[in-house]
Every structure is written in structure tokens, then in C-alpha cells.
Amino acid sequence: MAGGAVTRFAPSPTGLLHLGHAYAALVAQREAGPGQFLLRIEDIDRERCKAEFETAIYDDLQWLGLDWQQPVMRQSDRMAAYQDALTQLSPLTYPCRCRRGDIRAALSAPQEGALPAGPDGLIYPGTCRHRPMSDVGEEDVIRLDVARAFEALGTHRLAFRDREILLGEDHVLTRDQFLDGIGDVILSRRGMGTSYHLAVVVDDAAQGITLVTRGKDLFDSTWIHVLLQKLLGLPTPLYHHHRLIRDDAGKRLAKRDDARAIRHYREDGASPQDIRQLLGL
Numbered sequence: 663m664a665g666g667a668v669t670r671f672a673p674s675p676t677g678l679l680h681l682g683h684a685y686a687a688l689v690a691q692r693e694a695g696p697g698q699f700l701l702r703i704e705d706i707d708r709e710r711c712k713a714e715f716e717t718a719i720y721d722d723l724q725w726l727g728l729d730w731q732q733p734v735m736r737q738s739d740r741m742a743a744y745q746d747a748l749t750q751l752s753p754l755t756y757p758c759r760c761r762r763g764d765i766r767a768a769l770s771a772p773q774e775g776a777l778p779a780g781p782d783g784l785i786y787p788g789t790c791r792h793r794p795m796s797d798v799g800e801e802d803v804i805r806l807d808v809a810r811a812f813e814a815l816g817t818h819r820l821a822f823r824d825r826e827i828l829l830g831e832d833h834v835l836t837r838d839q840f841l842d843g844i845g846d847v848i849l850s851r852r853g854m855g856t857s858y859h860l861a862v863v864v865d866d867a868a869q870g871i872t873l874v875t876r877g878k879d880l881f882d883s884t885w886i887h888v889l890l891q892k893l894l895g896l897p898t899p900l901y902h903h904h905r906l907i908r909d910d911a912g913k914r915l916a917k918r919d920d921a922r923a924i925r926h927y928r929e930d931g932a933s934p935q936d937i938r939q940l941l942g943l
Contacts, residue, residue: 666697667873675715678923682907701730744856757802758790781882785845804850867896
């Protein structure tokens with residue numbers, strides 16, 4: 663990208679960074695080129711996010727040789743921005759009181775076999791879609807009525823460009839494919855006042871991100887973000903869905919894989935260059 667890109671690494675302080683995080687951060691810095699690499703702390707999950715893990719993020723990233731513009735954006739400081747976006751989307755939303763067990767029961771009744779699942783788990787069957795926003799209560803989540811959202815946009819398809827998977831070509835998803843494979847997504851979770859999807863879209867726009875680098879496991883989530891960008895009148899950046907770092911059994915690394923935390927490699931005497939070589943960078 664001529665002149666470089668504005669990229670970001672956006673970890674959640676819910677545990678120590680592992681090799682997968684290191685790869686994501688280093689790829690984001692690399693893809694920025696002569697542009698700008700930013701850091702964002704995604705700490706909307708107040709119950710799981712810890713100050714010590716946020717401190718560890720800064721320490722591990724600095725050890726890897728990364729630097730970023732100050733001050734760091736923290737999602738816990740931006741609830742007003744998310745509320746503004748949620749208000750803007752309110753004509754297309756509805757409150758939902760269904761729990762996971764309710765959704766599972768509704769999905770299992772009329773069909774056999776595996777239950778339909780998308781990037782956020784079981785695909786919501788629309789049980790509460792009739793409820794108006796005036797009926798919202800403290801125990802409700804707020805969902806986007808996807809069919810109405812597409813109707814409001816006056817389109818039956820979404821598109822975005824991904825440098826990694828199909829260089830120079832747009833990925834396309836129709837409204838029906840979105841409804842069947844993703845469903846009515848949650849925009850505000852209980853006790854949070856927002857959701858990952860809404861917050862990341864608002865924050866990417868606020869930080870002027872021009873290239874989003876993320877793992878291929880988040881590919882389906884990108885469709886949600888593109889839809890929200892269109893509804894909120896925000897720019898859609900270029901995307902780069904990179905490979906995932908897996909363990910010896912081929913399983914994607916998670917924060918529970920503590921043995922692969924960057925901190926432990928450091929304690930065992932590894933250097934930043936050792937980590938880069940281990941990751942194939």
C-alpha cells in the first residue's frame with residue numbers, strides 16, 4: 663500500500679499474551695509499512711479484564727520490539743461513543759431476553775442434526791424480534807434485526823476486499839447468506855453496554871484504521887463489521903486475514919494455553935528474534 667497503512671493490534675487483558683498474539687501484533691506492524699501501527703486495549707468485559715494483564719501486554723510488546731502512538735485507546739473509556747452508535751442503530755434493533763438454553767431449545771425443536779452456528783455461537787431464531795425497543799429491560803441484550811438492516815441499506819449484498827485470501831477481488835455475501843450463517847447479532851450485551859462487534863467498528867473508524875489485520879478465524883465476523891460500517895456511515899477498511907498459530911496437534915492457541923505465553927519464553931531465555939523465527943517471521 664503506497665505510503666503505508668494505519669493498522670492496529672487490539673488485545674483483551676484477560677490473560678497473558680501467547681505466540682498467536684505475538685504473530686498478530688508483528689503482522690500488524692509489518693503490514694503498516696511506513697504508515698502507523700496503533701495499539702488498542704479491548705477491555706469492555708469488566709469481569710474478566712485485569713490491570714495486571716494490561717501491564718503485561720505493554721511489557722511483552724515492548725520486549726518484542728514494538729512501539730506505538732500514545733495515548734493507547736482503551737475501550738472502557740469510550741462507552742459514550744458506543745452508546746451514540748447504538749442510538750443511531752436503534753430503529754433497527756430489538757431487545758432480547760433469550761438465554762443460550764432458550765436458543766438451543768428453539769433451534770432443536772423443528773430439526774434434527776447439528777444446530778446452526780455462526781461466529782457468535784448458535785444462530786438466533788428471532789424469538790424476540792417482535793419486541794419494541796421501548797420494552798428493553800436490564801436483563802435484555804440488544805440485537806440487530808439483520809433483515810431490516812439490509813432493507814434500510816437498500817441492498818441484498820455486502821462486499822469487502824481482502825489482500826490475503828483473494829488478492830484484488832471482493833468477497834461477497836448476500837442478505838440470505840448472512841441470515842442463514844450469522845443471524846441477528848448482539849450489539850449490546852448484558853452488563854457491558856456494547857459488544858465486541860459494535861465497539862471494534864466504532865473504534866477502527868475513530869482511529870482511522872485503513873487495514874485491519876486479523877486471523878482467519880475472524881473472517882465471518884468481518885461480515886458483521888462491514889454491515890455495521892455501512893449502517894453507521896463509516897468507511898470500510900481493507901482486510902488481511904492471516905494464518906493462525908497452532909499447537910503440535912493443529913489446534914488454534916488460546917489464552918488458556920499458558921505454557922505458550924510469551925512471558926514463559928522470556929523466562930526460559932528466549933530472545934525476540936527467537937520468537938520471530940519460531941513464528942516464521
